Amino acid sequence: MITVLGAGAFGTSLAISLAHTGQPITLWARSGGADMQASRQNARRLPDAPFPDSLTVSSSLSDIPQDGPVLLAVPMQQLRSFLTENADILAQRALVAACKGLDLETHLGPIETIRTTLPSANAALLTGPSFAADIASGLPTALTLACEDAALGKTLQQALTTPNLRIYRTTDTTGAELGGALKNVIAIACGACIGKGMGDSARAALMTRGFAEMQRLALRRGAQPDTLTGLSGFGDLALTCTSELSRNYRFGLALGRAEPFDASVTVEGVPTAKAVVAWAAEHKIDMPICTAVAALSDGDYSVSDALQTLLSRPLKEE
Structure with missing residues (x-):
């Protein structure tokens, strides 16, 4: 049973x-x-x-x-x-x-x-x-x-x-659990992007660069590269970053629109972002989108501030 x-x-x-x-x-x-x-x-x-x-x-x-x-x-x-x-x-x-x-x-x-x-x-x-x-x-x-x-x-x-x-x-339990955890953080960023009226092109960029962050951290923690490209990684990311049925995406929308959000709704991406930032700092891993989401969730950043921080980062190869 x-x-x-x-x-x-x-x-x-x-x-x-x-x-x-x-x-x-x-x-x-x-x-x-x-x-x-x-x-x-x-x-x-x-x-x-x-x-x-x-x-x-x-x-x-x-x-x-x-x-x-x-x-x-x-x-x-x-x-x-x-x-x-x-x-x-x-x-x-x-x-x-x-x-x-x-x-x-x-x-x-x-x-x-x-x-x-x-x-x-x-x-x-x-x-x-x-x-x-x-x-x-x-x-x-x-x-x-x-x-x-x-x-x-x-x-x-x-x-x-x-x-x-x-x-x-x-x-690959590490890859599966990290894919499911980290996509929620990126979904908040994508929701904030759309809520602020930045457009679908900006969301696509956030999803792509967010996926790079997911891979970066997961591989450092011992995940297999292919796991993140499967259902538990990229598949979940694609769904969560594009639908208002996602609580994390809706929370991001509320941030972008400067609207209140129902405090009774569980938004796992918020504590996950904070945990990611703490772990990444300890291991010297660059996670700019996750860092921005943690700051947004704490009210330390506005969406405009977060965007400016991300856009002003040094230019580099993809």
Whole structure:
């Protein structure tokens, strides 16, 4: 049996897609589980996606199955504390992170966070270009399953594939988690660019140079070059930087338009940008776009200031 911990939009959409195969799926919700179980929908996050009969919702971790893979669809900045608080339940399980970003304090991605917090667990990551509404609606989506253990990766690939979810696998966990984390930062920059009215040409330049930054940092941390050109890197970057369904892109739009943004919406690119800047400074890696996004998010820069800083950098070969 498969368990999904976290009833946000993405966790709920994965549970719905998996349940459409007819297998029993348990979805844990921190709150509101009884209402979702009764109404057979997540009215707040995905009101147009009814739950299949094989999907059960609970707000009690003691009710989750004792075997089978566990998908961790909790925000990245809460992952470490969630694992610590529930170590007895999650130890020695196959844990598949379904979140993206870098921990603001440790600078680690989701797989490394699982490994350091629960060494007895088998860590994997599900990532790639995807929107919850598409998955819940049954629209075709391709994702990457990253797992260092190749045999476990094949098992999880089979278990998580559904009629609308095509799962590819890789053993490059570093590349997969960094691609998913860093693209959120670049998406904020692209949103700010469009929000400020700078145009599509400027956005294309930001995406391209942002992708170069993603590769630069990922390779320094031991990723394989090809991973960043796949679904978990370039694929996710292309989706997130061009659609208002992306929370990070919408946050950037708000910055560019000098508009308020809903503080209740999780924008993983903000803490990730700060973590990237701190790690890059320690290792003397040049990350100008990520640095600008961190400053923008803190209110230290205006979008115009950030643009001027980027345009005034020394000329060089591509």
